Amino acid sequence: MSTQPTVLITGASGMLGRALHRLLLTSSSYNVVGTGHSRLTVTHYHEHFPPPNNDTAHSSPSAAAAAADSLANTVELHKLDLLDHKATTEFIQHHHPDIIIHCAAQRYPDAFESNLEESIQLNVESTRHLAQICMSQPDYRPHLIYISTSYVFDGGVISKEFPPYVPTSVANPINNYGRSKWDGECVIRDVMNVAKSNSDCRGRGIIVRVPLLYGEDCIQLDESPALEMMKVLLPTATGTTIKKKKIDNWALRFPTSCEDVAKALKLMIDRALIDKHFDGTYHVSSPHGITKYGLLQLQSQLLNV
Numbered sequence: 123m124s125t126q127p128t129v130l131i132t133g134a135s136g137m138l139g140r141a142l143h144r145l146l147l148t149s150s151s152y153n154v155v156g157t158g159h160s161r162l163t164v165t166h167y168h169e170h171f172p173p174p175n176n177d178t179a180h181s182s183p184s185a186a187a188a189a190a191d192s193l194a195n196t197v198e199l200h201k202l203d204l205l206d207h208k209a210t211t212e213f214i215q216h217h218h219p220d221i222i223i224h225c226a227a228q229r230y231p232d233a234f235e236s237n238l239e240e241s242i243q244l245n246v247e248s249t250r251h252l253a254q255i256c257m258s259q260p261d262y263r264p265h266l267i268y269i270s271t272s273y274v275f276d277g278g279v280i281s282k283e284f285p286p287y288v289p290t291s292v293a294n295p296i297n298n299y300g301r302s303k304w305d306g307e308c309v310i311r312d313v314m315n316v317a318k319s320n321s322d323c324r325g326r327g328i329i330v331r332v333p334l335l336y337g338e339d340c341i342q343l344d345e346s347p348a349l350e351m352m353k354v355l356l357p358t359a360t361g362t363t364i365k366k367k368k369i370d371n372w373a374l375r376f377p378t379s380c381e382d383v384a385k386a387l388k389l390m391i392d393r394a395l396i397d398k399h400f401d402g403t404y405h406v407s408s409p410h411g412i413t414k415y416g417l418l419q420l421q422s423q424l425l426n427v
Contacts, residue, residue, distance in 0.1 A: 142388075143156045214264075267391070274295050288405065371414070
């Protein structure tokens with residue numbers, strides 16, 4: 123049986139989840155368990171309970187790094203439907219994670235609106251259930267790190283408070299996705315506050331807000347909002363004439379690498395493993411703001427179009 127702390131990543135098949143999963147695999151310090159559901163990018167996976175032997179990937183730092191390089195795209199993830207609360211409870215009780223990184227979410231606007239009820243269930247109710255599981259285990263209390271978003275703010279459209287934001291900035295989500303992630307934050311705080319009021323110092327909730335993300339291994343452009351706008355440039359790159367299109371040149375965005383966010387999350391994991399009181403709300407973001415038009419200009423230069 124592994125003596126390393128177990129880190130469970132929900133949504134490990136997504137862009138940020140993959141980056142974090144890949145980073146943690148390069149270390150021999152963790153037993154990493156990744157789950158996915160609708161977007162698994164591997165051919166094979168375990169339904170719920172895997173074979174227990176995971177020694178190869180953790181035999182030494184160099185071996186772990188080599189394993190991460192060779193298995194980055196083939197590592198077996200566990201298929202888990204977070205809307206199935208019974209299966210989720212059993213899965214967590216089986217793996218006994220010390221840290222849960224909750225990356226799973228419905229973040230695609232079109233998919234969110236067309237499946238509104240299910241999207242809210244995933245973004246809010248699955249978060250509530252994970253928080254309740256963390257606080258109800260009789261023998262241990264895992265830390266829960268919840269990935270939220272800068273979409274909990276309105277970008278200054280209504281509040282006239284413009285980015286960059288700080289954790290104490292007043293939230294004012296203006297779309298259903300942003301509202302669902304804010305509701306998820308509130309769920310975390312509510313569950314953890316109940317535990318604190320009962321003088322239970324075990325188990326904590328950490329909220330990490332991230333901005334517009336991009337990754338080194340995007341499966342397709344629309345996986346990343348920061349890269350999806352490159353579709354505007356593709357006809358030019360292929361020599362096709364395109365119609366003029368108006369592009370926003372006033373709202374600041376802060377495109378941030380998933381790999382950099384993963385490094386920040388690893389630091390939080392390491393602290394949470396030694397500090398049972400570690401909690402709070404944090405922003406992980408590039409400090410460099412750019413408008414959508416500016417980002418397209420930069421991408422145009424990179425594509426030489």
